[in-house]
Amino acid sequence: MTDAIRIGRRSFVIGGATIGAGLVVGLEIPFGSTSATGAEAAPEINAWVVVKPDDTVVIRIARSEMGQGTLTGLAQLVAEELDCDWSKVTTEHPTPGQSAARNRPWGDFNTGGSRGIRSSQDYVRKGGAIARAMLIQAAANDWKVPAGECTVEKGVISHAASGRSTTYGKVADAAAKLTPPADAPLKDPRDWKIAGKSLKRLDTADKTTGKMVYGADVTLPGMLNAAIKDCPVFGGRMASYDASKIAGFKGVKKVVRVGDTAVAVVADTWWHAKTALDALPIVWDEGPNAKVSSAETAKWLAEGLHDSQPAVTGNQNGAARAAIAAAPKTIEAVYGYPHQNHAALEPLNATVLYTPDKCEVWTGTQNGEAAFGAVVEASGLPPEKCDVHKMMIGGGFGRRLFTDSIKQAVLVAKQLPGTPVKLLWSREEDMTHGKYHPVTQCRLVGCFDANNNLTGLHMRISGQSILATVRPEAIKNGVDPVVFQGLTSTGDAQLGYDVPNLLVEHAMRNPPVPPGFWRGVNINQNAIYLECFMDELAHAAGEDPVAFRRKLMGKHPKHLAVLDAVAERIGWGKPAPEGRHRGVAVYMGFGSYVAAAAEVSVTDGDKIKIHRIVAATDPGYAVNPAQIERQIAGSFVYGLSALFHGGITVKNGRVEQENFDSYDSLRLKDMPKVESIVMPSGGFWGGVGEPTICVAAPAVLNAYFAATGKRIRSVPLKDSNITFL
Amino acid sequence: MTVLVINGKSIQTDIEPDTPLLWAIRENVGLTGTKYGCGVGQCGACTVHIDGVATRSCTITVGDAAGKKITTIEGLAENGVLHRVQQAWIDIDVPQCGYCQSGMIMAVAALLKETPQPSDAQIDATITNICRCGTFQQVREAIHAAARA
Helix, strand or coil: CCCCCCCCCCCCEECCEECCCCEEEECCCCCHHHHHHCHHHCCCCCCEEEECCCCCEEEECCCCCCCCCHHHHHHHHHHHHHCCCHHHEEEECCCHHHHHHCCCCCCCCCCCCCCCCCCCHHHHHHHHHHHHHHHHHHHHHHHCCCHHHEEEECCEEEECCCCEEEEHHHHHHHHHCCCCCCCCCCCCHHHCCCCCCCCCCCCCHHHCCCCCCEHHHCCCCCCEEEEEEECCCCCCEEEEECHHHHCCCCCEEEEEEECCCEEEEEECCHHHHHHHHHHCCEEEECHHHCCCCHHHHHHHHHHCCCCCCCCEEEEEECCHHHHHHHCCEEEEEEEEECECCCCCCCCCEEEEEEECCEEEEEECCCCHHHHHHHHHHHHCCCHHHEEEEECECCCCCCHHHCCHHHHHHHHHHCCCCCCCEEEECCHHHHHHCCCECCCEEEEEEEEECCCCCEEEEEEEEEECCHHHHHCHHHCECCECHHHHCCCECCCCCECCCCCCEEEEEEEECCCCCCECCCCCCCHHHHHHHHHHHHHHHHHHCCCCHHHHHHHCCCCCHHHHHHHHHHHHHHCCCCCCCCCCEEEEEEEEECCEEEEEEEEEEEECCCEEEEEEEEEEEECCCCCCHHHHHHHHHHHHHHHHHHHHCCCECEECCEECCCCCCCCCCCCHHHCCCEEEEECCCCCCCCCCCCCCHHHHHHHHHHHHHHHHCCCCCECCHHHHCCEEC | CEEEEECCEEEEECCCCCCEHHHHHHHHCCCCCCCCCCCCCCCCCCEEEECCEEEECCCCEHHHHCCCEEECHHHCCECCECCHHHHHHHHHCCCCCCCCHHHHHHHHHHHHHHCCCCCHHHHHHHCCCCCCCCCHHHHHHHHHHHHHC
């Protein structure tokens, strides 16, 4: 590959409909700096625009939509540069199979890490701009005038001098035959008319009528349904089952082993499959983890907090240990954060049609290419005989970055070649076979000089690394960089404080509970650890928590700006209404600066009412402010659900929580309006879906302390008998 | 044979009477707007109207629902006109992933039938559906908007 842009022109099939006449612009622009390693290692840049003769513009979206609004936001960015009529925009997902067949013209499909927009905005905008240039050129050629004399507005191209005009749809065929320009300038975001606006989502209507088809709703002719049970003990195996005991069960077609660890019942309906599965005698080989418990894991993690145990360093300056040893005053605290399950409301599922010649899958996935890889692997077929059709996702939160359920579905369908099979997990299977938020503890020590200035801070995290399990090749010298999210001096999640002597360490201890990326990942607990402890330090210093923080934030103006914004909005420094108390938190994650301020009252010492909660975020650019506000509010609901009701515990190697009755979620009555401040300062692209999640919990915990004088240092609050009023 | 009356149509079926209504609606009748989220009456994604009352369809059997008037999200619009709750949902752009919203809309439609101008406290007490995306403030806003419509 070279740096050249290549344009594909042949029509092809997407989503069952052939795109015929019209412009299909595809870009393959590998980064020059990485082109030495070939196109495979430089997948970053791609975009597609289709213009139909009726002026409909189909914008292809490679990233997944799971409610976060990326589908609409990416379409806005392309449409902005294209200058098309927004009311005529539709979208569709290319499949990863098509992408593989065409040398990855759409680049990365991964929709995790709040990257949906920030890591593809440049090339999707470029795709729109280049398509615009080609459409204008086609009109100019027809009119035999210079393209520079033509203007375009809402998909209508005009030539003022001759008084002529035409539409994108009319020139699309001619435009598709042109050689594309090597480059096309992007607009200054200050000139945006479609991007940057709070436009309505493109996918709402069908979600209000029941018409939207999620993976769980896929129905194919002759389809059978499968229910599955995987070994309830992590690392265990399925030894045997006795299918004769369910021989007469209605609708049952087949009982199948799935890999080494699971068994599935295939029936005409899922209810029949599940009913039979529940009655199926299964013998599990529980393996080496049959005695694992969260209580024992907690003790093991606590040992890792001691300086005598091995640890690696994630950030340091000065000499924190020495400063603490010599200081006239020190403060110490230990915090902890448990496993959490994603519990997306749509249980995991995949529908597979396998024949010896082809394996097609319909599923909701956050990473189409990972899903595609899983299908290739599990089917044993070559990539050109596989494909994945991405369905609307009923909640992802990181769980659907993983492909375990997709592999299972293929392994089931392989045993019924020619018959489509939908595998659907029960809620119980989802709760007990998650990819859980990692479990950690943290010991923090701060020290002061004689004037109560903070002179040293030592954070020692003990516990689980996600990458050690999920991507072990990313661990270098024992360091999982993601563990230190929000606590480092470089990167997209930087510490916002300058402390003269700083040491941040990690003692990696990995219990045999599968970890995963859970909305916000490690900023969830790291923000609680740091921001609640900053509150403790402020009180130890006898200072106002906001004033105390501000003194340490001189070199971090963006962190400071969001803190100031929430402090001002909540009325920090002015008296709160009678009986209400306030707390703040500030952090950085996924490239964005975030802060929160909460105002709570506490009844009988253990019943919290959140009266107000304010959030601020600086994501650099705001592509759709209304959707960003919804992501902020939604992230607070998710983060506070985990704080109050969450916590996955293990006993005898098994997850104890099986459904929402023991792993509850916030309800409408508990959640006040989130007062959002979206304050993009420009010059960088930060994420939106995750960053704000981490400041809700520490702001509420700090407000709880202000109300009660009591520090809560462990999650969930239900374990401290603290609930919502 | 059991007769289910769904969205105004009588459907004769040989589904086992102890089958949860949810699965009969989704798998036997083929109306997939009603969602499975928990199966134990916690999340409300499967909410339908039974004789006008919001009911979690995973907790009632086909036998118990037989002959009663069942309305699913697909039957909420009348004569091609969206219910005012659906319209408010669109106007305020409520859904995120949308998976819980069929149940949420059905619960709200039943609330407004019973209590045309609900207070926030009445909304809090009645709308207990789980939304993992956290659309609650748009839900509340849309309930009030639908009540005014």
